[in-house]
Every structure is written in C-alpha cells, then in structure tokens.
Amino acid sequence: MTDVAVAGPDNTSSAPLIVHSEGFGDHPAAAAVADVEVERRGVSRTQLGDLLADAERTRPLLVVLDDDMLPETGKPALAAAPERPAPLRFLGVTERDLVGDSSLADDELCAVFAPTAEPARIARAVRAALRELRLEARSLDLERELRVRSAQVHELNRIGVALSTERDYERLLDRILHSLRELTAADAGSLFLVEDAPQGQKLLRFTVAQNDSIETPALVRFTMPLNTKTLAGYVGVSGEPLNIPDVYNIPDDTPYSFNKGFDERTGYRTQSMLVLPMKNQQGDVMGVVQLINKRGSEERLPEPPHLCRDIVPFDLLATELSTSLTSQAAVCIENNALYEGLSNNIQELKDTQAQLVQSEKLASLGQLTAGVAHEINNPLAFTRNNTHLASERINSAKRRLQVTKWLDELDEPSFERLRIADELLESLSEDPALREDVKEVQADLSSLGENQRLEILGQFMDYVSQAKEMQEGNLIELMGRVQTLLDESFIGLGRVAEIVRGLRNFSRLDEAGFQDADIDEGIRQTMMILREPAREQNVNLIADLGLTRTYPCFPAKLNQVVLNLVNNAIDASPAGSDVTVTTRERDGNVEIFVRDSGHGIPEHIRTKIFDPFFTTKPVGKGTGLGLSISYRIISEHHGKIAVDPNENGVGVVFSIRIPVRQPGQEEPGKSGSEQTTQAAVAEVQ
Template identity: 50%
Template sequence: MCSAAFAGSATAAACRPAGELRPVAPRELGTAVATRRAGRPCVVLLDEHLLCDDGRVELQPVGPTRIISLLPGSAAETLQQRFGDALSSILSPEPGAPALLVAIRTALRDAAADDRLLSLEAERRRLAGEITKLNRIGIALSTERDQERLLNFILTTARDFTCSDAGSLYIVEKDASGTKRLRFNNSQNDSLPHLELVKFTIPVSKSTLAGYVAVTGEPVNIPDAYLLDPKAEYSFNPAFDQRTGYRTRSMLVLPMKNQDDQVIGVLQLINRKISRTATLTAADIDNVVLPYDDAALELTLSLASQTAISLTNNQLYEGLKESLVELKQTQAQLVQGEKLASLGQLTAGVAHEINNPLAFSRNNTHLAHERVTKVARRLAVQRWLEAGTGGDPQARVAAGRAILDKLKEDKELGPDAKDVIADLGSMPAPKQLELLKMFFSYVSQSREQKEGSIEEVLARTQKVLEECFIGLDRMAEIVLGLRNFARLDEAQFQNADIDEGIRQTLMILSNNARDKGVKLTSDLTLTRPYACFPAKLNQVVLNLVNNAIDATPRGGEVHVHTRVNGAWVEISVRDNGEGISDANISKIFDPFFTTKPVGKGTGLGLSISYRIVMEHQGTIAVTRDETAGVTFLIRIPTEPKDPGTRTEGAAKAAESP
C-alpha cells in the first residue's frame, strides 16, 4: 500500500514486479490494512503523503504487516518507537528503485513468515485443544461405567468435534425371539433443545440409513439427505422434519465397531455448521450448513469405535463382577462344604466321646434319684415314729396310711406294705396304731442295717452326683471344643488363643486317631493371643492333622508343634506315615487333587487350607522327612500389616530333601 503520489511515480513502476501496488488516502490507511484479504502479506510504503493533516499516521499494524519508511530521519525515529519490529526498513524520501525493490521483497518475506507463524500458532492451539478433548474422552471411556452417561457424553463430544447441530445414537439389541433390532437410545438437537426423547426400535435392515450402516459396517457421508442417489439401497425418512419443522441437510452415519469387529451401535450426526455456536434456521441453511469432510469422518469414526470398545469392555466388566461374586459365593460354599465334610467324618468319633460320659451320668442320675427317694421314705417313717402316741389317733392312722402308700412303690418293702394295708382294714384304731408302729420300726431298723444311716446314704448319693457332674463337664468340654472349632461367632479377624483352638481340634480328632491306632501328641508353646481368623485357622489344622492320621499306619504318631520364630507364628504338623511321592508333591495344593479312594476325600482340604493361609498373609510349605512321613509348616505374621489380605510374595512351597 502506498500514497497516490508514490503510485504515479517512476519508482513505483520499477517496484511493480514485487507485488500489487494499492494507493490509499491517509485516513483510509488503517481501514485498508485491517480489511485486506486474510492471510495476505502487506507492506506499507509510508511517505509524507500518507501522513494526516496533523502529521499522525492513521495505522495500526494487523496480521502479517511490514512498514517501509520513506520519511525524513527525525520522523523515522518516531516510527521506530511506535511500530517496533513492524518497521522493516528506513529509506530516504527518494530511494533508488533497486534499493526500494530489495526492501519491499525483504518486507514481504518477513510478513509472509509472520503469517506462517500465526497460522502455525493457530494450528498448534487447535491441536492442543483437540488433544485435551481426546484426553478427556479417553479418561471417560476408561472410567465411566454408566452406559447412559457414557453415550450422552460421546454424542456431545462428537457433535462438538464436527460442529453438528444434532445427533442420535442407536444401540443393537435382541428381542425375545433373538432377532437383532436397533433401539433409538439417545438424541440431541441444538435447534430443538426441549424435544422429548421417544425411544423406539427398528429392524436391522439396509432399507434405513442406520440399518444399512449396522448391516454393512461401513460409514455413510451424505451432503444432502433429500438428494440421495436413486440407486442407493437405503432411504431417508423425512417424518421427523415434517413433524417438527426441522430441516435435515448433511448427515454422517457411523458404525460403532468393537474389538471383535462387531457393530454394537450406530452414531448419527446431522447438519455440520460453520461453527459450533452458529444458529440454524430453515431460511439460512444454505449459508450455515456444510458437508462433512474427510477429517470429520476419520475422527468420529475412530471415536465411535472407541466407544463401542468401551461399551463392550463395560459389559465384560459387569459380567466379570457377577462371575466374581458367584465365584466367591461358590468358594464360600466349598469352604463350608469342606468343613461340614470334615465334621461329618468326625461325627461318629464325637458321638462316641459324648456317649461314654452321657451313659454313666445317666446311670448315676437314676441311682441318685432312687437313693433320694428311699431316703425320703425313711425320713417319713422316722418322723411318724418320733411323733409318739400323742395326738388324734385317727389323724395318726391316716398319716401312717399315706406313708404305706409310698412304701408300696419300694421294690423290697412293697409286698409287706400291701399286706399291712390289708390288715388295717379289719382293726379298730388302737390296734391299727400298734400295727403301724411295729411295721415302721421294722422298716427303720432293716433299712439302717442294710443301707446304713441316712447321713451315710446321703454321702454316697453326693458322690454319685459328683460323678455325674464330671460326666456333664466332659460333655460340655466336647461341645465347647466343637463350638471353638467352628467358631461361628468368631468369623472376623481378631486376636485369639491359637494354642487353645489347636487343643480343641486335637480333642475332636482324638477318637478318630485312637480308632486307627495313631498317637496324637502336641507341643504348644505360644504365650499370648495372635491376630487370625480363628475358625479358619482351626479348619487348616484339622485338615492337616486329619490327613496325617489317614496317612499314618497303626502304631504311628502325629505331632503338632507351635512356636514364635522372629516375626512369624509357626504351626507344624508332622507324621511318620507313607509320605508323598515326587509326582504328587507339586500338586497337593491343587483344587480337587486327592490320592484317597473315591468317596474318601473331596480334594479340597489342602487347596482351601492354602487359600486360608494366604488370607492370613502367610505361607504353607511341605517337606518330606528323611525316613518316612512329611511335615507341613504354616507361618503367619505376628503383626499383620493389613488383616485379611494377601501379602506380596506369599506363596506355597513344596520342597524335597
């Protein structure tokens, strides 16, 4: 740009090869620079003819603009302060054409470079914004578990990326008969923001746009929905436009393919606008709506696929969670089943253990009852005799008859008592009293001679009752042992007496060991409670000891030992039985592995024991002794870091000598 005076000069003619010369008036200079075609480099040849009447320069450099000063020296210095780097060169008011041509070309190159830098900066900001959006999308795709929120987020994001006025999502589902259908699931429309969403399904068929994309798995890019190729297999349904007054123009319909290349949905974008905030009306649709370009297609196609993968992963995740819950329930049932199986194997032994004290307690109770009854009869006879002859004779006869009724129940005195009752019926009252006194004296003397004094009988009865208490205490001990073994009221992680739990477990197993001729011994040296799952730890010890008894021949021994070794509580179970072969030692903790005959073992005991020890953050190892038998060593921490969780590095160990 230059003054009209310069444009008509000979120097201007020599400079025309450098570019177009455009003369402007001084007060039009700023507007001309600001309104030139975007991105076009501009050089202002500033001479005295472009100065306003007051000597000012009506110019504010915009975009890629460079200034060449053709003003006197003092004015040029002022320009330097005002325009800074925009001032490209300072020449004399009448420079030679060659020098001016070089200056113009240099200024144009600088302006073009500035324009390139501005374009690159704008592109950088655009890409940075897209990267931020993509990062947000990636986070949402990997963390969002709610399908509806995820689908709405993806639809909004796709519309933001492509400046789409509207969009919708279809999800592939199966009806009751197993036929695939497309469910219209999500819809957004800037022009109709309050439009109520009505969900419906359509067949997966090539006759519709969404159905065609679902069947073929290929995207469809439509510049104008009302100008489809007559040969196309699909058609556009204008019912929505007719019902709402909306005008559909450009469309981009995309398949949502997961990692298995299956189409699980269809993303539909409608009316790409010149900007995201542009308002769409039927009158200016030609000026506002653009076709979707390849960049929009590529970006949204990738977004649709990532969404499909995320939805599939969410479905797999939910299925995995359900499977995990079922697995834990099954696992708990297996643990409980194994415990019940172990208790079932011990039922006969426990019944035998209870039956012995129950039998003699029951017999002694009957004996004590019989003796107390006899003492009561003797006391009644003694009180009648001590009453003497005083009082009403009829009342004394009646009291005597009542005592005779009780003596009838006595095995030894019953027949005599019945005879006396018969004789009393034919006697007068005085004779009845004499007969009663004679018979009761006989009873008192004969009982004392045979049974001893009443005090002696009571003393023997007390001893019998004490023996009953011993039997009852033994039964209580057995029941307590069963309760402590199961510890149904102590299923949580807590401080417990591990040695006491082992004692009760050995008590439960004692009859089984005795029947098989195996000696059970123990050396329990723990001095305080330790954190554990008491019931579960008891089950581990029961499994190991029970297996050891089964593997030990008659006359053998099973020994249980506890101690504290550094930061670990150690429980060892040693037997001198048949041992474990090389082929089996590495498989003993595998679920359902057993060497017992069919019906004799579930193969879950050691597997469950291993898992329980892992819950205690411990280890379980098995070693073979040099002579015969094996030793199982359980180690659990004395101070667990996180009760009930598995510690890194905790693992089973199976070693050979």
C-alpha cells in the first residue's frame, strides 16, 4: 500500500507504570526499584485514588506501598477507584500486615517485603510482577481484539448480504459508499467507476458523492482520464490504496496532487483521505472510492475553524476493513451487471421471438428456459449446500473455542464460571452429536453443589474438546475444510457466471456484421443450452471440435444454424443414442457435421426439407421455418448445407461447408440480412 503517512491501530493498553510515594527515593528499597527499566512516578497518598480512577485507567500499574503511601489504618485509599480495564498489582515494602487487607484483592497483592529486605529479592519480585502485568495486559488486548474482530466480521457479512441482494444499480452504488463511510467513520466520500473509452483508453466516471457536514451541490457526473495525476486516478492505475493524513501536505515528489476546487467552492476542509481500489475476482480495478475526513468523535463535524481538530487519520484497521468491503462491493457490482445483462438478454429474446410464428416462438423459448434454468440451478444448489456445511463447521469451531476458553479461565470466580458454563451447554446442545450428552450432564448438575458442578463440567468440557478434535481434527484442519468448501462454492458461482456469459454471447443479436469469431466456442455454448432437452430424451451430446483459430462469420446466426440442426437431431434420435457435432478445416473450408442415430429421412423428401414451412413434425410442434432459415444463413456465408445418410446406414448427417476466405469479407445486402434476423433466437423445425 502506498502511504503518505499511516496511523497505526488504536492501542488500548501501554507499557507498565511503577507508582510509588513521593519520598520513596529515600527508602531503603528504592535502589531495587530504580534498577528496573520502567517508567516510575511518585504520587502522594491522596493522589493515588485519582491516578487509578482517571489518567491511567488503561495502563498496567504496579503500586509500591510503603509507609508513606499507607494511612494510619494500613489500607490504601482505593475504595473510590472504579473498576479498571487494565491490570493492577501492589507490592508492599512495609512492616505492616497487608495480607489480610480487605481493600486489596488476593490476586492484586503480589508480594510484601520488610523495608530492610535484600534489594535483589525486591528487584526480582518487581520484575516478576511486571512480567505478570504485561502478560495479563496482552491477554486482555487479545480478548478485546477478538471481540472487535468478531463484531467486524459480523458487520462485513451483514453489509455483504445487503449489497448482494440489491438489484437497483444506482441504489447499489449509493449503499456501497454509505456502508464504507459508516464502517470507517468517514464524514464524506465519493465513488468513481472505470469505463472504457475509444482507442482502448480508460476513464474514471464520477458517480456518487456523500457528505454529512454540508449540503452538497447537485451531482454532475463527469469523466476524467485514468492517470496518476489525481488521487483517484493514481489508485485506479496502481491498484494500491492511498492513506493520506492531510491532503494539503502531500509531498512534492509524489506524482499525484489534491484538487482543492470543491473545498474552495463550498468552504469545506478536506484533511484525511483514504482512497481505495474496487477490484473484482480477476484483480481488475472496476472503480475507486474516496473516503474523506475520519471523525474522531462527533457524528457531524463542526464549522471551521474547529473542523481540523475533530478529524483524525484513517488507521490501519479502517484500511483493512474497507479494503475487504471494496472487494465484496466490486463483486456485487459485477454480479449486478451480470444479472442486469441476463435480464436484458431475456428481454431481447422475447422481443425478437415476437417476429416468429407463435408456435415456433413458444417452442424455442421453452427450450432455452428449461436448459439454462437447469444449468444454473445445478451449481447454485451445490453452492447452497457447501455454504450450509461451511456454516455448520464454523459454528462448531466457535463452540470449540468457547470450550477451550472456559477450560483455560481457571481464575474466574466460581459463580461466573458456572454462569458461562450454563450458556455454553445451551450452545453445545445445538450440535446433534452432543445433544443427548448435554441433556444428561444438565440433569446430573441439578442436584450437585458448586464445587461438584465445576468438577463435572470440567470433565465434560475436556471430553467435548477431545471428542471434537478426534471427530473433526484440530481447528486449523477444520478451517482448511471450510476453506475448501468456500473454494468449491466459488467454482460453482464461476460456473453460473460462465453460463450467463455464454447465454449473453449466444444472444447477441446486434452482431450483424462479419467478424472473426471462435466458431467452436459458439458451438459449445449452443450445446450447453441444449444439454437439458438432450437429457430429457436420454440422448448423449458429443462435441468433436477441431478448429484451432477464429474465422470470419456471422457468429450469432451460425450458432442458430447449429441450434436448429442439433435440436432436430435430438428429436429424431432414440433413447440411449448419440448426437455428434464435428468441426474441422479442410480444403479451404470450415466444415461442420451434425450426426444423429435416428430413423433417417426418406430420399424422396430430402430435396424438400429446406423449403419454407415444410415439416414432418406433428401440428403445433414446428412451423417448418428452422431448416429454411438455416439454409439462408449458410447462403449468406457463401457456403453450402446438405443432408445425407450416415455411413453406417443409421440416421443422417447434416454437413455445412463455409469458405475460410469470404468474398470481400463484407456484409451481404440488407435484404438477406433482414430475412434472417428473425432466426437469431432458437427455432425448432
């Protein structure tokens, strides 16, 4: 990541502090404490309570209690001090008896020495107490971080679900920016999308702007070149985030600069800025998000000149969270476009089919809908099942972590451990494998005393931990299986995206001009659409495709011819037989063969099958336009289509030959094109 300056994550704890009386420097034990390289602070007896309650509540403290720090009763002034989030220890250097002092918790008083004790012993005790403080502070930090991370993952999942279900494109973009600002406490923000421009150039389009502190002018969507001169352009080109504490103090040696125009027009003061790329799963930058002015505390920034003091830099945690969310957002934008494209393609199919004879239209639409729906439902069902299994395993890992934590927290009060254990038993009862065991344990516990309950609970939790590890492996192995499930789910979703792209390519009705196209790929997509009708007939589709490059053709129309021929072959073939599509280049021609194992076509009607409205199918199942339109499409390619008996005498083979080099390689006259436009959606003879 490229940073002008990056603020580190917030520290909830800091280095330990030794607190002693103001006159401790003259104490016999002072030399032992002075040898320890830790910050020390001298306070009066009355200042100790204030210190514990206010300034150093989040800092681990070691308080050295000598006679000057203790009142006449022998108890330090701690009663008014509230509960501290950081650990606290006391070390006595006095003749007084502190062990029975009710104002000091047993685990807080680490040692008591006589003032005349050997300094080396006191120094060792001080170092041991400091080590204990550091360990406890680190443990508390980890617990806090775990809670924060868990809440963040939950929030990211919630936002991800909300974004993935938004179908309105404009609302989706608005929600993406709002969610990122909410997640990072940004006062304002803007969103740019990357667009293609002529001559292969890229542009950034300003799309969404939000600001909580001022009324923004009406949004004017504009474009600007995608280059490194602007902050958004730099991130769009490099694909790396920028985290800038103050955009008015960007070093002169950077390639980018901040545009002050908005601030000058509105009186707003931009300071901290986090600029993030939105990358899809292929790593391509689809857009750029600018998050502006992270709020320190206020929900709305005050008016200048006090504005800057309430703004803080975006920290590393904000960068990590927003980077994760921008990746989800990019996928949501891409999926939204795929969904919209699929909707548009379906609408195109419907509009074009209105030009066909009604029965032809209904047959084709039913065929496409059944095939595509089946192909999409299969990977979706697989993904849904994997997601369910992953969720179960994550829940199991969560319960195992809770059990391990309960077993490790031996210092908790008994009543608190019992309360947590009751909640944990309820959670474990959700596991079918443990449900009966949990019921038995709960029944056994009802009549036992506190110590017996803790003993039985400890044995049961040990059993659960060991049983789950034997059943599921360790947590790393379990998470590995979860990752495998998620990876497989991504493969399933990729299959859905592939199907949608295939349908989109197949249905491109605007490809009227000649162009170089992958004929084999078009045939694969066509056979994919017909896979379900073939399954219903128990017919095997076989692709023997041997073309190795692109060829000039009308790709959508050529796909339509293959669709007609393969669909007819499926109808004519008996259950258990094969329909084979073969391609090759030979003698200056692209050759396409469609073979079936059906009952064949009598010789006396072979010369009629390409006539308009000629059909051998029952009334209502075909209009007789399919082969006629196919014949015209092949003629547009200056090619030939013919039908002959198979070499083995079973079924027929339709052969298509198209010249590799088309005359002039120009689009034929409009009359022929208009006559065949209506054939660009599935026609069945």
